[in-house]
Amino acid sequence: MRGVRPLRPGDPTSVDSYKVTGFLGEGGQGSVYLGVSPSGEQVAIKLLHARFADDEQAVRRFRREAEAARRVAEFCTARVLEVGAVNDQPYIVGEYVDGPSLQHQVTKEGPVQGPALMRLAITTATALVAIHGSGVVHRDFKPSNVLLGPDGPRVIDFGIARALDISQSLTTSIVGTPAFMAPEQFLGEASPASDVFAWAGTMIFAATGRGAFGFGPLPVVMHRILNLDADLNGVPPEIAPLLWACMAKDPRQRPTAEQLMRDLIRAGTAPPPAPPPAPQGAQPLPVQPLPVQPLPVQVPQAESGVQVRPFNGGTPQGHGPLPYPVSGPVRPFPPGATTEPSRRRGRRRALVSIGAASTALVTGIAVWLVARTHPEGVQPNPTPTSPQVAAFGTAVTSVADPSAKKGGTLRVVSPSELESVDPGNMYMSDSLNLVRLYGRSLTMFKPVPGAAGTQIVPDLAESLGVPSNGGKTWTYKLRQGVKYQDGTPVTSEDVKYAVLRSMDPSRSLGSSHFDLMLDLPAGYQGPAKSSSANTDSAIQTPDDRTIVFRLKRPFATFDDVVQLPETVPVPKAKDTQDTVLASGPYEIQSVSADKKKVVLTRNDQWDAATDPNRDPLPDQYEIEYGVTDAEQRLRAGTAEFGPTISSASDAAGVLADSALKKRADVPVTTSxxxxxxxxxxxxxxxxxxxxxxxxxxxxxxxxxxxxxxxxxxxxxxxxxxxxxxxxxxxxxxxxxxxxxxxxxxxxxxxxxxxxxxxxxxxxxxxxxxxxxxxxxxxxxxxxxxxxxxxxxxxxxxxxxxxxxxxxxxxxxxxxxxxxxxxxxxxxxxxxxxxxxxxxxxxxxxxxxxxxxxxxxxxxxxxxxxxxxxxxxxxxxxxxxxxxxxxxxxxxxMSPLLLRGQNAVNVHVSPVFGNYDLLTMGVR
Structure with a gap:
């Protein structure tokens, strides 16, 4: 991070308690300054652009993601020292690394060679292990985010890309630098496997001075990443096979960071055989005019020597076996797709959708292969029907494979990282779907299919709220007999404490609705930080079962607000960061140390007589996070609940397979x-x-x-x-x-x-x-x-x-x-x-x-x-x-969902845009 320049007019002279001494650079995220901490340590201060302070909720979510980066081990990464905001403008203070970026070094001095390249590969892979082990995905691994300090390379900005993505309140986005992005990132998805892909591209740049897929306009680079092989010419033979495996189009076929580090160390002592040189980067394909109706367009065969492979990857013809086994078979194109066999065995022509062929837009691939279920492409919006045996679309408006059988373990797989198990510290729909298993909020959306699923009903409260004062005051009465998993009763004071604790800045994952709506003292930051504040102006508990909310302004649908998990009760005396005392039918048995697995078991203190909304079927839930083969597990029947089918090619494959299609649903979401x-x-x-x-x-x-x-x-x-x-x-x-x-x-x-x-x-x-x-x-x-x-x-x-x-x-x-x-x-x-x-x-x-x-x-x-x-x-x-x-x-917006083959009693939740975990059972 060399090249300190004097401060410019308008630059800050301080950021919070840090003195600013020089200007280091500027980019799309913000400006970077050299500073001095109160203890005299030199630091790098990234002051993010003012646009990231445009709404309070965005800032809270940014800080939550940036705080996650502080969990990362220090070895081979630049420490994140502090995350904060000045005048609501977020900033990040990190360790100052006195050295150039890999981007600058290679551009100025040429490629990294010999033992230096191997050291660079091992140390940066080690940094990935630390990053992923802390539950963080970098999302923007690239040469400019690798600094060459005097004590070795350091990786910076881990997790910040996601923080900036969320801070913009976008419902769809691409986060990353296109030349180093994995194919799935163009769908707005990122996982540890995406970082591995970007790491390999960074190492190819370090070894050769050029991008693995070249550089140029975004559509051209996208096309190459999605359809062509990486250019490994000039990469040393001892690491070329490993980089090849990391560049697989299918994230399931890439090694993990841990595997990568181990094999790099082995490669440094006993180099494996190298593959033959990979082809040169391709030129953009000719642009085709946009037709009136989308039609299948077959991409012309790429230039001689350039191999085109489908998105789902596979071992390239002429290369030896990859260092890692393919986790599943390469799927053929669905029936009806037009493919012309190449003269060279093992090669296929790729299909692209309407529009410019050079963009190879991933969400359009194989769209025309999708069979329609209505002659006009429109399905009516039926009212909820009685339970039905599973068929395509059944679970959208009715219950598929109805069952009242109890028992078994329901397996949930998610490519995302665990957000939080704390009801006062979550926001994403998957978390809100899950928390109802072990926590009860004052109200909830009725867990039934179709339009009735948008009806708000009492949950922990015995009735919906009673408004007064024109809708500025809302009173709720708790049900009698509700207990925590330890047998102690739930009280209204526990609900008040739960709402107030969610406002602590350390619990920055949740929504800002209560912060903004309740008539709280100015600057209130939760019971820990604002312990002397009197919050009776916002929430009162006249007895153990009554809770009264007082708002700044009337709001007629406050019942919708109190369904948020912030009202799941928490007893103050038993509140810790690591445990959640269950009030629902399940309790948290365990959360793995790496936050990759959560196990729920039945709560024997839950009483069905106090809960008219839940009829829990499984004996146990196993939820795995950071799963790179989640979709494959759904297909294979080794999971009952998973993510939406996001890739257009994968979606076409599901809809073309009769056995899979009958387990699929396409609901209309609220997006x-x-x-x-x-x-x-x-x-x-x-x-x-x-x-x-x-x-x-x-x-x-x-x-x-x-x-x-x-x-x-x-x-x-x-x-x-x-x-x-x-x-x-x-x-x-x-x-x-x-x-x-x-x-x-x-x-x-x-x-x-x-x-x-x-x-x-x-x-x-x-x-x-x-x-x-x-x-x-x-x-x-x-x-x-x-x-x-x-x-x-x-x-x-x-x-x-x-x-x-x-x-x-x-x-x-x-x-x-x-x-x-x-x-x-x-x-x-x-x-x-x-x-x-x-x-x-x-x-x-x-x-x-x-x-x-x-x-x-x-x-x-x-x-x-x-x-x-x-x-x-x-x-x-x-x-x-x-x-x-x-x-x-x-x-x-209508995602493609897939029910696990052993899932029963399944219906889509119109609230969460996926299947309702609360009603599912297992065959």
């Missing part, structure tokens, strides 16, 4: 991809010009562009999806194939009969590019000439999609947007994206809705205690949004 139409940019200041865009959109082509799940599911008929509680306003302008005639009528009505020019901005994500091309093509059919503007994801919200002032200044009229509410209620869905008072000139979720009548309706709906009247008000909000044509749904 929506939208198009914001900016009324501040002419001619979109005229509603008919905006309506022309809506009418021209081809929803079927957009669904295909979003991938196999969405291509199978319902097309949007309203902005708010059907999984959100209440009635929906059906927008008459939304058509499956678009309506060009009606769109041209709207153009004439707004004075632009021959069309006009417009700019569409989107993030540099593969799916968003493909969708933008579909929108461009559709609008071009009616004379609207759309210029596409792709911008980096990290800049999107600050400068474009979240900055109304810049959008107006730059004349951007069409903006790609995405949204998912915290729970399936219209208030949670619409408030932040439709309220004009949320708009600022520098950052906001809402950039296009500026309608006072909608603001007034939102105010009325938030305080309306009559559920029927409240639902009517939210429906009216939806209607006015449709009439204004300023926020348009492109697709209701």
């Amino acid at each position: 929506v991809r939208m198009l914001a139409i900016n009324p501040q940019v002419p001619p979109f200041d005229k509603v008919d010009c905006r309506r022309a865009v809506v009418r021209a959109l081809n929803l079927k082509n957009l669904a295909l562009a979003y991938g196999a799940g969405s291509a199978q599911s319902q097309l949007p008929t309203s902005l708010v999806p059907p999984t959100v509680a209440g009635g929906r306003w059906r927008d008459p302008d939304l058509k499956a194939d678009g309506d060009q005639q009606a769109a041209k009528q709207s153009l004439a009505a707004c004075g632009k009969p021959t069309g006009f020019a417009a700019t569409y901005v989107y993030r540099d994500l593969s799916t968003e590019k493909q969708v933008a091309e579909v929108v461009q093509h559709g609008l071009g059919q009616i004379g609207i000439d759309v210029k596409l503007q792709q911008v980096p994801t990290l800049d999107f919200h600050k400068t474009y999609g979240g900055n109304p002032g810049n959008l107006k200044k730059q004349g951007i009229g069409l903006i790609a947007k995405s949204w998912a509410p915290d729970w399936p209620d219209p208030e949670s869905f619409l408030s932040l994206i439709a309220d004009s008072r949320q708009i600022t000139d520098t950052y906001s979720f809402n950039v296009s809705v500026r309608v006072k009548a909608i603001d007034d309706l939102i105010d009325r709906a938030r305080v309306e205690l009559d559920a029927g009247k409240r639902a009517d008000l939210w429906t009216e909000v939806e209607q006015k949004l449709a009439d204004e044509a300023v926020l348009v749904p492109l697709v209701w």
Whole structure:
């Protein structure tokens, strides 16, 4: 980290208690300064860009992820000394490493050779072992994040990429540096296996001075990473086979960091035979024009000597056996796929979807292979039915393989890391799905399939809350007889303590709803740090069974808020960081030291008479985290619950296999991809010009562009999806194939009969590019000439999609947007994206809705205690949004789920977008 420069005008002279003495550099995340700690130690201070302080919840989530990095062992990594925020602007203080980055060293001095390369490989692999062993995924391993200090290489910025990703409140994102990213990261997924891929790319760069897949425009690099082999020419033979294994397209075929370190040490003493030289990097394929209807496109055979292999990997023809066994068979293309056998045995041609072939957009691969279950690509939204025997889609609106049989162990596998088992320290949907097994909040969403699953019902409370003071005060009465696993009774004081403890900065994983809504003393930070504060202004417990919440402002759906796990009771006298006293039907038997496995067993103090919502079937749950072959385990029947099938090629394989397909479901989630139409940019200041865009959109082509799940599911008929509680306003302008005639009528009505020019901005994500091309093509059919503007994801919200002032200044009229509410209620869905008072000139979720009548309706709906009247008000909000044509749904996101073959009594939860763990059993 050499090259200290004087401070520039505007640079800080101090950050919290650290004195700033020099400027080290700047990047997409923020500025890095040399500083001095209060004890006199030199430190590196990364002050993150102000955009990461745009909302309080984002800052809390950033700090939680950055704090996780502090768990990493110090050997071969630069220590993270402190994580904090100054004026809500996050910063990270780390060990100062007095040396250049690997990127700088190789660029200036040339490749690393001989023993120095082996030392570099071993030490950085050791750093990965430490990082992964602490439950952290680096997500952005690259040459510039390896510093060559005087005492050896040090890896920096581990885990910070995820922190920045979460801090932007994105529902989809790519985090990492494209030239070093693993294929699955282009889907927004990352795991320890992704770091191994990036590590190998970094070592190839160190050994050769070039990227494993070259450098250049993002679509070109993406295509090479997704479809071509890494270029290993010039890599020393003693480590070439190991790097080859690390670069497998399928993360399940890569070694772990531990295996990597052991084999590197062995390779240093007894080099294995080297593979023949790998081919040179490929040139980009020719761009194909976007057709009206997506059709299968066969990629031309790559240049001579370049091998194309499918996403699921496999041993390349002509290479010796890999150092690691393939964990499963390489799947053939599904029936109906067109493949032409190569003259050379073992080679296959790759298939790509619509759009530019050079981008090889992963979410479009094999989309056309997906068989439709409805002639128009649209499935009706049926009401919940009685339990059914398993078949494709059964578990969306009914119970598949119904059973009341108790016993057995239900196995859950997750590629993600364990977030937390502490109910006051979790946010992600998988954690919220799981915590209901051992914790009971005041209310909960009814654990049933279909629309009824969005109904809020009492849980720990004996009834829903009783509002008073116009909805500013909410009173709950706890059920009698509820006990913890140790037999002691649950009290209202335990619930109060649980809510307050969740506000401690050390428990930064949870939501900020209670922090923002309760009438708490200013600066309150939980009972440990604010022990002298009187919190009766926010929560009172007049007796052991009564708890009263007092809010800053009236809120009609506070019952939805208290279903959050922050209200799971915690007795103050038994509160520790490592244990959770169960109040639900299961208790935590064990959490492994590496946080990779959690085991739940039955809680013998749970009484069914106190719990009308739960009928626990398994005797035990085994939950494994950081599982790289989670999807394979679901397919093989060695797990009952797992992640969504995210890869389009894997999804096509599931849907083409009759045995797997009958265990699959494609639910509509609460997540929506939208198009914001900016009324501040002419001619979109005229509603008919905006309506022309809506009418021209081809929803079927957009669904295909979003991938196999969405291509199978319902097309949007309203902005708010059907999984959100209440009635929906059906927008008459939304058509499956678009309506060009009606769109041209709207153009004439707004004075632009021959069309006009417009700019569409989107993030540099593969799916968003493909969708933008579909929108461009559709609008071009009616004379609207759309210029596409792709911008980096990290800049999107600050400068474009979240900055109304810049959008107006730059004349951007069409903006790609995405949204998912915290729970399936219209208030949670619409408030932040439709309220004009949320708009600022520098950052906001809402950039296009500026309608006072909608603001007034939102105010009325938030305080309306009559559920029927409240639902009517939210429906009216939806209607006015449709009439204004300023926020348009492109697709209701629909993942592909797979039930384990031994799972019974299965249904999809509309709240969590996956199967409901609370009702599942095991065959």
